[in-house]
Amino acid sequence: MKLSLDISNKGFVLYPFLLIFSSIILMINGISINIFQRSQESKYASELDEFSLVEIETLHRVKTQFLTFNPKNFEYKTGEWVISVEFTDETASIQYKGDQTIKALMVYDTVFNNVLDYHIIDSSLGNSD
Amino acid sequence: MFNKKAYTLIETLVVILLLPLVLSLTFTLVRLLSLFDYGLITRQNFIGILQLRKRVAVGSDIVIKGDSLQMTYDNHSVELLCQNDVLNEVDGYMEYLIEIEACEWVIRDQMIYISYIYKETDYETFVGYLK
Numbered sequence: 001m002k003l004s005l006d007i008s009n010k011g012f013v014l015y016p017f018l019l020i021f022s023s024i025i026l027m028i029n030g031i032s033i034n035i036f037q038r039s040q041e042s043k044y045a046s047e048l049d050e051f052s053l054v055e056i057e058t059l060h061r062v063k064t065q066f067l068t069f070n071p072k073n074f075e076y077k078t079g080e081w082v083i084s085v086e087f088t089d090e091t092a093s094i095q096y097k098g099d100q101t102i103k104a105l106m107v108y109d110t111v112f113n114n115v116l117d118y119h120i121i122d123s124s125l126g127n128s129d
Numbered sequence: 130m131f132n133k134k135a136y137t138l139i140e141t142l143v144v145i146l147l148l149p150l151v152l153s154l155t156f157t158l159v160r161l162l163s164l165f166d167y168g169l170i171t172r173q174n175f176i177g178i179l180q181l182r183k184r185v186a187v188g189s190d191i192v193i194k195g196d197s198l199q200m201t202y203d204n205h206s207v208e209l210l211c212q213n214d215v216l217n218e219v220d221g222y223m224e225y226l227i228e229i230e231a232c233e234w235v236i237r238d239q240m241i242y243i244s245y246i247y248k249e250t251d252y253e254t255f256v257g258y259l260k
C-alpha cells in the first residue's frame with residue numbers, strides 16, 4: 001500500500017491571502033485605537049471623579065464657614081489640588097488650583113441658611129497657568 | 130516571482146505560524162476592548178453621579194425619609210426620589226441614574242451614600258455630607 005501525504009501548497013494563492021492578512025492587520029489597528037481612546041476616556045473619568053470629590057468637600061467647608069456667621073478665608077490642599085476660598089459678604093470666591101486653575105462662585109443666603117447659587121466661572125476653564 | 134506555480138514549504142510554514150499569532154493578538158485585543166466597554170447607560174449614570182454630588186453639596190437642611198431625599202436650594206424645596214428603576218428629581222426633568230434596581234439612600238457617619246444595583250452589580254457611591 002502506498003502512503004501518500006500531500007503537503008504541497010499548490011492551493012495557496014497570494015492575493016486572497018494578502019487581502020485577508022491586510023484586513024486582519026487593519027482590524028487590529030482599529031481595535032488598538034479604540035482601546036487607547038477608551039483608556040484615555042477612563043483616565044479622564046477618574047480625573048472628573050476626583051475633582052467632583054474635591055468640589056463637594058470644598059462646598060461642605062464653605063457652607064460650614066457660612067454657618068459660623070463669621071466666615072474666614074481659608075486654603076487647604078487635598079491630593080493634587082490646592083483650594084483657596086475668599087469670602088465677600090455672602091459670596092465665596094473659590095479657586096481650585098491643580099493641573100489647571102478653575103474658579104467658582106458661591107452665593108449664600110445667611111438669613112435662610114441655604115445656597116442661592118453655585119457655578120463654575122466658564123472663562124476660568126481651559127487656563128493652564 | 131509570479132511565475133512560480135507554488136510556494137516553498139518554508140513560506141507556507143511561515144504563513145501557518147503567523148496566522149494563529151495574528152488571530153490570537155486579535156482575540157486578546159477584543160477581550161481588552163470589552164474590559165473598557167462602559168456602554169452608554171454607564172456613562173450617563175457616571176455623569177448623573179457627578180451632578181447628584183453637586184446637587185447634594187449645594188443643598189441645605191437635608192432630610193432623608195425612605196426613598197426620598199429632601200433639601201433646600203435657592204430658597205426652594207428640592208426632592209430627589211429613588212424610584213423603581215430610576216433616581217430622579219421630583220418637579221424636574223433631571224434623571225440622575227437610570228436602569229438601576231434597589232435604589233436606596235444610606236447614611237453613615239453623617240455622610241450620604243447611594244446604594245443601587247446596576248447590571249447585577251452592587252454599587253455604593255458617596256454623594257455628600259448630611260450636614
